[in-house]
Amino acid sequence: MQMREWLDHNDARPGEDDDRATGYPFGFMDEGAKREVRRSILKAVAIPGYQVPYGSREMPIARGWGTGGIQITLSLVLPEDVLKVIDQGCDGSVNAVNIKKFVQAVADVEITTDTRSATVIQTRHRIPEEPMTAEQILVLQVPYPEALREVEPSEAETRRMHAEADYSRMWLFLYEDIVKYGEISISYRFPVTVNGRYIMDPSPIPRWDVPKLHMADTLFLFGAGREKRIYAIPPHTRVEPLEFEDHLFRVEDFSGKVCARCGASDTFMDEIIDNEAGERLYYCSDSGYCDKRYGQCNNH
């Protein structure tokens, strides 16, 4: 059954000549639920990096598939918004497309793949290459919001650690990593200190994207639907990856690599092995950006 049909099927008032799903409030969630999410967002913005617990609602997709991000997006969007949804940089993946269609169906927003023209971007595991502005909001889907979970299984204990800024065990984890592997082996979910206070999980973005969070013009909202947490990085907030004076944080190295499609050499790239030629090829992970560059090149 298509989502369209499913929504129509549940429509209590059929026959309205309206492109929106009817029988549901604007934005699918009822007003009380949206208000609660917005209130949690406000609290999260007020305490940068702090995980605000909230009553995560059931969404018509499974938890762990972006329900935290969707609830934030649905609570924020207005009909005049322009939405972009990406999954690991890609506008066209099944997950991204489903979410896009759903939000469009329940909130009647315009959809785009262009980072610059979007007002709200929901993303899984990437931050777009093109710099975002103060007019835009980036909503990040978060599978595991607790940055300290790796070192402490107990939720009660991690809350205490956050409350008391007792982070030496997290630092110890990184120390051990360096002792064992000569460098910090974390490639995704690199822990950051927000506003000099809370250690935060920036969601599974690559290290490449972490510096984009620092003193940005854009509001970043993080939603973990399964774990029922919302947190935020307001614009112009210090976001510092955990690093040592003699082992500084480094982003992935793509020097000498060029996108096989658009020719970019300054983006985060996916490595693809061409089965026939046995060649290693690199492509921009941000498909929207790649498309844009590719189009420009071909228009010449």
Add this chain to the structure above:
Amino acid sequence: MQQPLIKVRGLSKRFGAGCELCLSSTGPDRESNVCPHCGSVVACNDVSFDLYRNEALGIVGESGSGKSTLVRLLHFEWEAGGGTVELHRTAIVPALDEIFTDGADYSANLLGLSPFQKRQVRNALMGIVYQNPFLGLRMQVSSGGNIAERLLGAGWRNIGAMRKRSAELLERTEIPVERMDEPPMNFSGGMQQRVQIAKALSNNPLILFLDEVTTGLDLSVQARVLDLIRSIRSEFNLSLLVVSHDLGVINLLCQRTMVMKYGRVVEAGLTDQILQDPQHRYTQLLVASQL
């Protein structure tokens, strides 16, 4: 006369609901620390003492006397039921000036600080070595990492500097430096105690709590650990609080001693006086059993 580094007054801890009869129904005269009326355990009641700089104070007593409880309370691991612990203002706790009011020689009651403040006091001033190394060490983390954890807590952010400091401390505590990246799990009991000591010393504490540190070790290993403690004591200008049931250990390390029984201090004095002229019935029994 020098002023005490910490002043402890009326320190108490009770486990259980408690009732009005708890205190009068327990203690050395009643031969129990369990209240017969409500079943609460009076682990430690009305303990007062001063600890001076560079001195070693012994606390001796059998298990259940409350001596380990006392250490846990002073190390902020357990919440005290009552009493005060005040710190002399010469003990500098970085970024914690607010615990000293202007002009006062002693801090506010440390037991009333927030958990965050308590941890800062602990990180800046205290070290502890437990009988059970599992309490003091992360057995799966490298020995160097165990030491680094305290340094990280104190704000160190340079791996090279931390490893240098860890190596120095391990060398000082006679652990081969090349085993720095091995977890204490691989080590013998005596070595684990020495790693604990290295960890406890890493932040240059003023006060070191030693809770039955040689209990359960082979005699020759005990001797080595005690020798180490004796030598670091003067080298690091430490105030020691030595908890032991072994009068030999107390005699070797401490000039002053308190004797505890069923949660109460029954006697306190110079260690040689406690050993040669014990006043309380229980101390006499303890000394007689030792020899």
Add this chain to the structure above:
Amino acid sequence: MISVNNLSKSFNLHILGEKRIEACRNVSFSVPLGGFLGLSGPSGAGKSTVLKCIYRTYLPSMGEVWYDSAGSGRVNLATLADREVIAIRTREMGYVSQFLKVIPRVSALEVVMEPILARNGVTRDEARQRAGALLERLRIPPHLFDAYPATFSGGEQQRVNIAHAVSWKPRLLLLDEPTASLDRDSIGIVLEILKELRREGTTMIGIFHDTELMEEVTDEVFPIC
């Protein structure tokens, strides 16, 4: 400098059916600054008890022990706070027992250096030199300096013990049969050292099993019975 007034000491042995042992009773004497008082009396009369009460290893049951301390003024050692007793022991008051209190695994040289080092202003090298000279004078062969006194003969141990007690030149020195297990030659050396200490101003109270010897070194002998 020190005056003992009506000092009594009894032991209350709770674990032996509240048995009471009277060790000494109404002892009074005084010693002037720089004096040397000998205590005599039959064995069991309480001579050692008096010394231990002054040193506060025993808590006097009754009476006073007034001492003109260089650092703390006139104090009653019978009731002085533990901390202040420790301060006086550290800075002024020494005690030599009949037996060496062996600190395990500390070399003979270290045993003698330790009290010298505990007093400020002496370098380790200087302390080592002074301790070595003293041990040599007491005829401890240099090859034993680094050995543990626990393995020494009784006489050697006692000589290390004396070196330990006198090395830092205490202001008041209590001697409880310091020569008991020594041969004649060693006794001669010890007496020489004690006489030197006196010349340098140390006040002493001593018990000697040999009355002749006691009369030779002390100014006055006080009988305890």
